[in-house]
Each structure stands twice: as structure tokens, then as C-alpha cells.
Amino acid sequence: MKHRISREWPRWTEYVGSLFARFGAELFDDPMGDFKDLRQVNSVQDYVDLFDELLTRVELSEDQIVSCFIRGLKPEIGLPVKMLAPRSLAKAVNLARIQEQTLVVQKQVFSEPSVLSNPRNIHRFAATNSSFSYGSNQPTKHTPTTSKFQNPTLANNPKPQLKHAKLLSPAEMEERRSKGLCFNCDEKYSYGHV
Incomplete structure (x- = not known):
């Protein structure tokens, strides 16, 4: 760092720039914020993969993890899962997958013309x-x-x-x-x- 050589304190922007150069983007990373903001956009499996990746960077109780997982699901998947009150992440993931498949089948059935x-x-x-x-x-x-x-x-x-x-x-x-x-x-x- 520059101040070690010159013994002058750097300006704030220089200091932040030096920290960023030394430690990379992780210094400004907010894993808890990213975890809380995570929402399902595509399939349940895509959401589970991102959820697991962020979960390794935060410390939460099992109840909090399950709550965050359900909260991030699409409403048409999350509400039925929440109704069944899963007590573990594994159970919540399985219920979400089942609900996703149920919606796929319902969409197929109701898209076919009927009498x-x-x-x-x-x-x-x-x-x-x-x-x-x-x-x-x-x-x-x-x-x-x-x-x-x-x-x-x-x-x-x-x-x-x-x-x-x-x-x-x-x-x-x-x-x-x-x-x-x-x-x-x-x-x-x-x-x-x-």
C-alpha cells in the first residue's frame, strides 16, 4: 500500500481502490443480501443450484433456510409448498419439484381442447x-x-x-x-x- 511507503494517509477513493485491487470483489460482496434477494426465475433445479451456492456463504438455522427457500420460489410453487410446512430443506426441495411437475401436467391437460x-x-x-x-x-x-x-x-x-x-x-x-x-x-x- 502506498501509505506504508510515504507515511501519508491516502484519500478515501484511493484507499477503496487499493483494497479492491488487493482483495478483489469479495470485499464488497454481500452474501446475506444476495441470499435474501434470490428468486426463482427458471426451473426449480436452477433455483436450487443458485440457492445451494449462496447457502455455503451464510450461516442460518434450518428453519431460516427453509423459510428463505420457500420465499424465493415462484408463488404458484411456493404457496403449495408452504402449505405443507416442510421442516427441512430436503423436504422443501422435493415438494417444490413435485409442484413444478404438477403444474407442467396441468398445463398440458388444460391446453388440450376438450369436449x-x-x-x-x-x-x-x-x-x-x-x-x-x-x-x-x-x-x-x-x-x-x-x-x-x-x-x-x-x-x-x-x-x-x-x-x-x-x-x-x-x-x-x-x-x-x-x-x-x-x-x-x-x-x-x-x-x-x-
Whole structure:
């Protein structure tokens, strides 16, 4: 250092510059601040890798570590993990990975078009899958079948032919419901009616 040679105290900027040159960037490093500010941006595994790297530079209790880990997760992952109250970092990491996979599966399932995604199919779905008749609030009587999981109408006709759905106003729907008529044709509605 310059002051050892000249015995003069350096100015502050020179002193900081000398420290930086001698000891590098670690002098100005704030591992606890970096640890507290860490947030998941990509996958859980990427977050775990960064978390572990910063964890080696701080001293915290297991409860504090778990709390910081959960706090840094994306909300859609962190909230379900927090709800399960893991007591160790290993458990919290496993729960976060499971939640991440659950979200991937849910995204795949809900991104595929379904029968119910088209509003015109809702009445068709209700007509073929309802165990109640529209004429009353009582469940319809089912006839026993050879298998308790077999639908009697599907056993005779594996692929029922669906008629084109009519677009009905709410008043027309209510009138047909009160008369016990099918929404798609003028026949009486009953379980298995297609």
C-alpha cells in the first residue's frame, strides 16, 4: 500500500481502490443480501443450484433456510409448498419439484381442447352423463347390469350418435326442462337419451 511507503494517509477513493485491487470483489460482496434477494426465475433445479451456492456463504438455522427457500420460489410453487410446512430443506426441495411437475401436467391437460371447451357441447355432455332427469329432482332408476361399471346404453351401442344441438334461449330451456323434454329433440328426456 502506498501509505506504508510515504507515511501519508491516502484519500478515501484511493484507499477503496487499493483494497479492491488487493482483495478483489469479495470485499464488497454481500452474501446475506444476495441470499435474501434470490428468486426463482427458471426451473426449480436452477433455483436450487443458485440457492445451494449462496447457502455455503451464510450461516442460518434450518428453519431460516427453509423459510428463505420457500420465499424465493415462484408463488404458484411456493404457496403449495408452504402449505405443507416442510421442516427441512430436503423436504422443501422435493415438494417444490413435485409442484413444478404438477403444474407442467396441468398445463398440458388444460391446453388440450376438450369436449366441454365448446359451449354447444355442454348440453350434450349433460344429456349423456347426468343421472337426473330434467322433469323432476329425483334420480332416475338404473337397471342392473352384469358389470357395476358398465353403462347400459353404451353396452348396446358403443358409440352413440349425437344429434346436432339446438341453440335455445333460457326461456326455451326452462320450458323444455319443466316439461321433461330433451333440449335437442322433442322426445321425453331420460337417462341415456341421445
